[in-house]
Amino acid sequence: MFDRSRRNLAHWFALSMGGILFAFAGVGYCLNVEEQLRLFDDELFHHSKTLAAKTHYSLYQSQWQTQRTQAFLENGVTLNGGLVYARWYDTEKRLVQFIGSPGTKKLTAKPGFQALQVQLGSEDSPTTTTWVRQVTLPILQDTVLIGYFQTAAPMDSLRSSLNQARLFITVGVPITFGVIGITGWFLGGLAMRPSQRAYLQLQRFTADASHELRTPVATVLSNAQVALIPPEDPLEQRLRLQKIAETAKSMSVLINNLLFLSRHEGSLAETTLKPVDLSKLLRSLAQDFTVQASTQGLYFIAQLPEHPVMLRADANLLKQAVINLLSNALKYTPAGGKVQLRLFIQSHRAVIQVEDNGIGIPPNDLPHIFDRFYRVDTVRSRQTGGFGLGLAIAQQIIQAHQGQITVKSFPSQGSTFQIDLPLRI
Numbered sequence: 001m002f003d004r005s006r007r008n009l010a011h012w013f014a015l016s017m018g019g020i021l022f023a024f025a026g027v028g029y030c031l032n033v034e035e036q037l038r039l040f041d042d043e044l045f046h047h048s049k050t051l052a053a054k055t056h057y058s059l060y061q062s063q064w065q066t067q068r069t070q071a072f073l074e075n076g077v078t079l080n081g082g083l084v085y086a087r088w089y090d091t092e093k094r095l096v097q098f099i100g101s102p103g104t105k106k107l108t109a110k111p112g113f114q115a116l117q118v119q120l121g122s123e124d125s126p127t128t129t130t131w132v133r134q135v136t137l138p139i140l141q142d143t144v145l146i147g148y149f150q151t152a153a154p155m156d157s158l159r160s161s162l163n164q165a166r167l168f169i170t171v172g173v174p175i176t177f178g179v180i181g182i183t184g185w186f187l188g189g190l191a192m193r194p195s196q197r198a199y200l201q202l203q204r205f206t207a208d209a210s211h212e213l214r215t216p217v218a219t220v221l222s223n224a225q226v227a228l229i230p231p232e233d234p235l236e237q238r239l240r241l242q243k244i245a246e247t248a249k250s251m252s253v254l255i256n257n258l259l260f261l262s263r264h265e266g267s268l269a270e271t272t273l274k275p276v277d278l279s280k281l282l283r284s285l286a287q288d289f290t291v292q293a294s295t296q297g298l299y300f301i302a303q304l305p306e307h308p309v310m311l312r313a314d315a316n317l318l319k320q321a322v323i324n325l326l327s328n329a330l331k332y333t334p335a336g337g338k339v340q341l342r343l344f345i346q347s348h349r350a351v352i353q354v355e356d357n358g359i360g361i362p363p364n365d366l367p368h369i370f371d372r373f374y375r376v377d378t379v380r381s382r383q384t385g386g387f388g389l390g391l392a393i394a395q396q397i398i399q400a401h402q403g404q405i406t407v408k409s410f411p412s413q414g415s416t417f418q419i420d421l422p423l424r425i
């Protein structure tokens with residue numbers, strides 16, 4: 001599923017970016033052609049104008065003395081200067097003089113620029129065909145038309161530079177298209193990663209939740225089936241029903257926990273946050289846990305400030321997070337042990353510590369204990385009714401309050417869970 005989405009992403013990315021690239025390359029090429037042609041025409045025009053002015057003067061001054069003019073033309077107007085031919089016409093558009101190919105006897109082209117193919121060599125024995133840019137200029141003297149001048153320059157250099165640009169585009173565009181495709185594939189992978197992670201997490205969570213529910217459902221079913229058989233011993237039947245009730249209760253706890261986790265994902269809405277006196281909240285919890293600890297043969301010590309410690313929070317959720325930590329401390333500390341609850345302020349943050357000197361957590365398990373359904377000792381946790389969700393819930397609550405929860409623990413020495421919360425009202 002993710003591979004298909006990634007392929008689609010890469011596909012659309014390459015298509016859209018490739019389309020843009022293609023459009024830019026096309027426009028760029030057209031602009032380039034236009035600019036090169038403009039420069040070429042400018043130069044040709046400039047060259048032709050000077051040439052036309054000089055040679056007409058000479059032609060008229062010399063009264064059409066063909067030999068002198070020819071000499072002047074061959075000395076002064078060299079075709080090595082990049083011109084293929086130069087032609088002079090009188091006002092009736094009749095050919096008067098030329099160098100290079102003579103063309104037609106009568107001027108047919110309109111004044112201006114044209115690109116055309118011409119035969120090089122003499123008229124009788126043309127050698128090669130080449131593309132030229134031809135310009136035809138009317139020659140005016142004091143606003144009076146005195147003739148026409150036509151010349152042409154080879155377009156080889158222009159064509160080869162445009163060919164190069166075209167080659168660059170034909171080779172460059174597909175290569176860039178490929179690079180865009182690979183980049184799209186790579187970016188697609190990056191973009192998919194968070195959703196893939198979230199999907200895998202959800203998949204694992206659903207699998208874990210179903211797994212956790214399977215055992216109690218099987219227990220309920222088997223006990224109910226036996227209880228339905230006419231009893232030989234009414235006490236036995238009562239025990240079965242009791243077991244069903246207990247299992248259903250624990251299933252209800254699990255379902256509530258799961259609902260809790262899915263409901264309070266992400267940060268909390270501002271409207272649900274109210275000013276809470278953390279000191280007061282923990283004091284009331286301490287009272288409950290002192291009683292509970294003493295029934296388990298544990299010492300419970302609360303070190304809480306007398307003054308209020310105010311912050312914006314959802315009081316019920318915060319209470320739930322601390323209850324989860326305190327319940328664990330009581331659960332995983334053998335009789336005779338000590339559990340402490342502390343509250344103090346450090347660097348503009350409220351710090352809550354729950355410390356016990358119980359069984360502790362092995363270093364290998366520490367990085368995972370906040371994962372959903374993670375239990376260090378599965379058998380012990382099951383016996384104490386744990387599903388491995390208490391710490392995940394506590395962490396989710398604290399993170400929703402922009403706080404953080406950390407742990408330090410050593411096997412057989414005990415654990416200290418610490419909650420840091422920003423002090424803002």
Ligand code: ADP
Pocket residue numbers: 324328329332356358359360361369374375376377381385386387388389390391392415
């Ligand atoms: P559970 O409901 O199983 O207690 P939690 O998410 O609350 O699940 O805790 C996850 C695991 O972390 C527990 O199974 C337990 O092994 C370990 N743990 C949590 N708190 C303590 C503690 N104070 N001392 C020792 N182990 C603890």
